[in-house]
Amino acid sequence: MNILEKITNELDMLSKSERKVAEVILASPNTVIHSSIAALAKQANISEPTVNRFCRRLDTKGYPDFKLHLAQSLANGTPYVNRHVDENDTADEYTSKIFESSMASLELARKSLDANDINRSVDVLTQANKISFFGLGASAIVAHDAQNKFFRFNVPVVYFDDILMQRMSAINSRQGDVVVVISHTGRTKSLVEVASLAKENDATVIGITTTGTPLAKECSIVLSVDVSEDTDLYMPMSSRIAQLALIDVLATGFTLRRGSKFRDNLKKVKDSLRSSRFERKD
Amino acid sequence: MNILEKITNELDMLSKSERKVAEVILASPNTVIHSSIAALAKQANISEPTVNRFCRRLDTKGYPDFKLHLAQSLANGTPYVNRHVDENDTADEYTSKIFESSMASLELARKSLDANDINRSVDVLTQANKISFFGLGASAIVAHDAQNKFFRFNVPVVYFDDILMQRMSAINSRQGDVVVVISHTGRTKSLVEVASLAKENDATVIGITTTGTPLAKECSIVLSVDVSEDTDLYMPMSSRIAQLALIDVLATGFTLRRGSKFRDNLKKVKDSLRSSRFERKD
DNA sequence: CAGATTTATGAAATAAAATTTCATTTTTTC
DNA sequence: GAAAAAATGAAATTTTATTTCATAAATCTG
Numbered sequence: 001m002n003i004l005e006k007i008t009n010e011l012d013m014l015s016k017s018e019r020k021v022a023e024v025i026l027a028s029p030n031t032v033i034h035s036s037i038a039a040l041a042k043q044a045n046i047s048e049p050t051v052n053r054f055c056r057r058l059d060t061k062g063y064p065d066f067k068l069h070l071a072q073s074l075a076n077g078t079p080y081v082n083r084h085v086d087e088n089d090t091a092d093e094y095t096s097k098i099f100e101s102s103m104a105s106l107e108l109a110r111k112s113l114d115a116n117d118i119n120r121s122v123d124v125l126t127q128a129n130k131i132s133f134f135g136l137g138a139s140a141i142v143a144h145d146a147q148n149k150f151f152r153f154n155v156p157v158v159y160f161d162d163i164l165m166q167r168m169s170a171i172n173s174r175q176g177d178v179v180v181v182i183s184h185t186g187r188t189k190s191l192v193e194v195a196s197l198a199k200e201n202d203a204t205v206i207g208i209t210t211t212g213t214p215l216a217k218e219c220s221i222v223l224s225v226d227v228s229e230d231t232d233l234y235m236p237m238s239s240r241i242a243q244l245a246l247i248d249v250l251a252t253g254f255t256l257r258r259g260s261k262f263r264d265n266l267k268k269v270k271d272s273l274r275s276s277r278f279e280r281k282d
Numbered sequence: 283m284n285i286l287e288k289i290t291n292e293l294d295m296l297s298k299s300e301r302k303v304a305e306v307i308l309a310s311p312n313t314v315i316h317s318s319i320a321a322l323a324k325q326a327n328i329s330e331p332t333v334n335r336f337c338r339r340l341d342t343k344g345y346p347d348f349k350l351h352l353a354q355s356l357a358n359g360t361p362y363v364n365r366h367v368d369e370n371d372t373a374d375e376y377t378s379k380i381f382e383s384s385m386a387s388l389e390l391a392r393k394s395l396d397a398n399d400i401n402r403s404v405d406v407l408t409q410a411n412k413i414s415f416f417g418l419g420a421s422a423i424v425a426h427d428a429q430n431k432f433f434r435f436n437v438p439v440v441y442f443d444d445i446l447m448q449r450m451s452a453i454n455s456r457q458g459d460v461v462v463v464i465s466h467t468g469r470t471k472s473l474v475e476v477a478s479l480a481k482e483n484d485a486t487v488i489g490i491t492t493t494g495t496p497l498a499k500e501c502s503i504v505l506s507v508d509v510s511e512d513t514d515l516y517m518p519m520s521s522r523i524a525q526l527a528l529i530d531v532l533a534t535g536f537t538l539r540r541g542s543k544f545r546d547n548l549k550k551v552k553d554s555l556r557s558s559r560f561e562r563k564d
Numbered sequence: 565c566a567g568a569t570t571t572a573t574g575a576a577a578t579a580a581a582a583t584t585t586c587a588t589t590t591t592t593t594c
Numbered sequence: 595g596a597a598a599a600a601a602t603g604a605a606a607t608t609t610t611a612t613t614t615c616a617t618a619a620a621t622c623t624g
Contacts, residue, residue: 015572016619033350037611047574052612063611064346064581068315068353075357085534087542091404092397094538095531099392102527103385110381115374122373137555141427145522148420187559214560237530240427241523245384248519249377252367256376273419277469278496297601298590319582329603334583345582346610565624572619579612590601 003069004029006058018054020044025070033071037063098237105227105238106245112211112226113246121221122253124204125150128178133159134166134194135182138236142182142208142243149251152269153258163190170194173203180206184225184239186213195219208243285351286311288340300336302326307352315353319345380519387509387520388527394493394508395528403503404535406486407432410460415441416448416476417464420518424464424490424525431533434551435540445472452476455485462488466507466521468495477501490525 007022014022024044025032032040041048055066085094125131131150135143140161147159160166167190173179179198183191186209195218199205207219216222225246227238289304296304306326307314314322323330337348367376407413413432417425422443429441442448449472455461461480465473468491477500481487489501498504507528509520 017573034347036609038609041574048611049574049613050572053572065316068349071350071353072357075354085538087538089538090397091401091535094534095395095397095400096392098531098534099388099527102523102530103388106381106385106388110378113377115372115377118377119373138427138430141423141430144426145420145423148423185559187562189558189560192560241384241526244523244526245381248384249380252376252380253373256367256369256371276471277467278471278474280469299602318580320580323603330582331584331603332601335601568621568623570619570621573617575614575616577612577614580610582607582609584607585605587604588602590599592599593597594595 003058003060003066003073010058014054014057017044017046017050018057020046021051021054029070029074033067033074102238102241105242109225109227109242109245112224113249114224117221117223118249118253121206121223121250122257124178124206124221125250125254126257127176128155128204129176130173131155131157131178131180132169132173133157133180133182134161134169134191135159136161136163136188136191138240139182139184139208139243142240142247143180145244146180146182146247146250149247150254153251153254154265166190166194167197170197170203171201173198173201175202177203178206179203180208181215181219182208182243183213183215184210184227184236184243186210186215188215191215192218208246285340285342285348285355292340296336296339299326299328299332300339302328303333303336311352311356315349315356384520384523387524391507391509391524391527394506395531396506399503399505400531400535403488403505403532404539406460406488406503407532407536408539409458410437410486411458412438412440412455413460413462414451414455415439415462415464416443416451416473417441418443418445418470418473420522421464421466421490421525424522424529425462427526428462428464428529428532431529432536435533435536436547448472448476449479452479452485453483455480455483457484459485460488461485462490463497463501464490464525465495465497466492466509466518466525468492468497470497473497474500490528 004026007026011019011022021040021044024040035043037048037051041051044051052063055061055063058066060066060069085097089097133143133146133150135141143159143161147157150157158169160169170179177198179195181191181195181198186192186207192215195205195207195215199218199220204221205219207215207222208225209215209222210226211222211224216224223246225239225242227242286308289308293301293304303322303326306322317325319330319333323333326333334345337343337345340348342348342351367379371379415425415428417423425441425443429439432439440451442451452461459480461477463473463477463480468474468489474497477487477489477497481500481502486503487501489497489504490507491497491504492508493504493506498506505528507521507524509524
């Protein structure tokens with residue numbers, strides 16, 4: 001994808017003159033994107049048609065098209081890929097890597113989500129008699145956050161990060177109740193059991209998990225949040241960030257479905273916190 | 283910087299014909315980067331010189347230079363800008379907007395962070411006798427998450443999302459203890475008080491908050507997490523995602539500082555969870 | 565290793581694209 | 595509503611890129 005890498009890879013396949021072009025480009029790509037074909041040819045001490053042939057060999061239409069690809073490759077280095085933290089990274093380096101990996105995960109997760117499933121979930125949530133959010137470990141905080149959000153909507157909502165409470169709650173659930181089960185791996189035994197218990201009791205079970213996991217199979221609706229957890233140093237990192245974004249999406253969907261009067265209410269909830277805060281001077 | 287935003291911003295400054303050009307470009311920028319000036323002029327039903335003048339008005343040298351800028355702006359997929367959710371958005375639209383806003387916030391937050399402060403924080407954390415994480419509301423889950431992470435490091439760590447517990451804990455703190463106070467607004471009275479109490483008792487206070495807030499003034503080290511909370515429908519959204527990413531950074535810094543033997547330990551912690559999960563078939 | 569064949573290269577010609585010039589139209593101002 | 599200013603496009607010009615083709619270099623063959 002990145003044209004600079006491609007040039008490096010295909011360096012052997014190039015002829016002598018074409019390689020001269022490649023070297024000039026690799027040496028200062030930022031100059032090249034502002035050069036005409038004539039300027040580049042002169043710089044590399046070869047003729048203009050050679051530059052043109054070089055561009056075609058890299059599967060671009062010609063010189064202007066090549067410059068476009070080059071410009072894109074230079075924009076922000078390589079944008080938002082999962083970069084691995086290295087033992088010797090400086091604070092600045094690992095900070096960037098972690099933030100960028102988080103962004104990459106959000107991008108991935110967004111692609112794995114299906115708008116239909118979100119719509120159905122919002123439908124079900126707005127009509128629920130009771131909403132429960134269940135998660136364990138890192139997903140517990142996602143459930144915790146969901147409670148914090150849905151609580152503002154003045155609907156009966158609970159969250160449990162305790163296996164026994166989750167089981168009891170699942171067993172007591174009934175038609176019209178919605179149980180949201182959150183698990184990145186989708187393989188946590190007790191959570192899969194809880195999902196199936198809730199389902200047996202006619203609750204609607206929404207799973208926030210990775211595609212195709214045991215948990216996914218037990219759910220009425222699956223909201224797929226696929227991320228690559230490569231950067232993780234044995235800790236869940238990107239997965240919960242993507243899950244939180246999904247909670248935001250559900251909460252937003254909920255408020256939109258409820259209409260504008262409802263949102264005025266939310267403002268009141270927020271305003272009620274004002275007295276607990278220091279005034280803003282500006 | 284981003285030329286698409288720039289076009290949007292300067293839409294009012296443009297003449298009628300130039301605006302036509304702008305609209306065609308905004309509608310399908312990806313087509314435009316492969317069009318000649320003639321093709322674009324035809325598309326917008328105006329003449330070629332108009333396109334040229336349009337390009338110059340955006341401070342580019344001419345059409346080819348403009349295309350270069352456009353290509354670079356498009357290189358990061360869709361640029362992550364804070365897009366507002368609209369009343370009539372479809373599920374697909376608000377999902378995209380929320381994910382993109384989260385990404386935009388991560389980008390912003392990353393820029394507001396100072397590597398030096400992170401380094402100092404990691405120093406302090408690795409040497410702490412006891413670590414406490416305090417947050418309220420949406421920031422409570424960030425504190426919760428931090429506990430979940432640092433707990434794996436086998437260091438004494440607690441988290442409180444209860445005002446009284448926080449106060450008591452702060453009063454009992456002493457030199458060598460680290461108190462991490464998390465608040466997006468940095469104006470929550472009780473948290474600011476807790477920070478100052480902890481400081482009076484010689485604990486090191488790390489604040490995860492916005493630059494220049496009352497809380498920031500009470501802290502030994504401030505980790506600035508600035509995000510624009512525009513998209514929020516009266517709920518904290520992007521801020522906590524950025525804060526969580528920062529927790530990841532601190533946790534990562536911690537493990538790096540502790541060396542490779544320590545990381546083997548983390549692997550053991552993770553492996554200990556295996557029996558609670560269903561096996562992977564692949 | 566000579567000769568044949570293929571491949572690589574650049575000069576020149578051509579084509580394409582972008583820019584400038586300038587006359588005409590539209591809009592604004594008083 | 596006339597004069598001035600700004601906007602616009604047709605045509606000319608210039609710049610840039612591509613194609614053609616002749617020649618040179620490299621590779622192969624017996």
